[in-house]
């Protein structure tokens with residue numbers, strides 16, 4: 001698959017989920033580096049930067065994507081020849097993919113410890129790490145039951161219920177607006193994240209903040225499962241996470257929208273859950289209260305304030321294992 005194929009698939013959400021997007025981008029950069037015929041480092045670097053920018057431009061919110069791309073592109077930093085540059089990119093891409101898969105497994109292991117026998121869990125959207133925690137708890141013999149939301153407009157809940165069904169986990173499928181009706185039957189909310197900011201706010205699928213607010217009101221704990229590469233280094237220097245607004249046709253068919261000239265359809269794909277609604281963020285480095293997000297950014301993404309190059313940003317030094 002070429003870089004443009006991968007970029008197109010990420011944009012159309014054929015490849016989706018913050019972790020999967022990041023690994024797909026690393027694979028695309030690796031394959032592009034391997035296929036390139038460039039004779040000199042400058043030409044190699046220029047072309048890699050072009051495709052890296054294309055990948056990063058596909059979806060603006062999941063910070064795992066630029067974090068993965070920066071990590072892989074750091075393989076070019078010390079290269080003196082095109083071959084060294086190619087090897088650097090391939091090595092770091094492989095390292096990212098491996099570390100990411102390792103992180104998903106570790107989070108499942110740590111997250112499962114927060115799930116008790118008999119727990120009823122509510123999840124929103126489709127997060128491989130959030131599901132990983134539930135599947136691991138089930139594998140350990142804990143009897144759990146899950147409430148999974150539909151997740152309008154893209155219906156990622158359908159993927160979630162298939163995975164839970166296939167794992168043999170008892171599951172209830174509900175529309176997004178039914179969360180408050182069932183929250184008193186729920187012991188624990190577990191969701192994923194597309195980005196975690198320096199103050200511990202979690203950016204995740206639209207509706208997550210309503211779920212977390214409802215859970216807070218009902219005194220139900222909320223756990224966020226997030227690999228360290230979903231923490232957003234540049235929020236340390238005040239950069240805001242851009243919330244992707246997707247085409248209106250995902251919410252209302254264009255032929256209906258055309259008949260309603262006074263109606264504007266809004267379709268933000270993500271929202272922000274403030275740290276006070278989150279009890280714990282489970283990363284592959286262990287669980288932290290959201291207020292400790294800065295420590296993850298500093299310790300595991302390798303960013304320090306002095307390293308920030310505000311013009312372009314320096315590569316995140318991902319150290320996920």
Ligand code: RI2
Pocket residue numbers: 016017018019020124125126127128129130156191192193194204205269
């Ligand atoms: P994992 C997804 O975004 C969802 O918001 C999900 O919670 C988050 O990425 C994290 O997913 P989208 O691509 O990386 O469906 O945990 O818009 O799989």
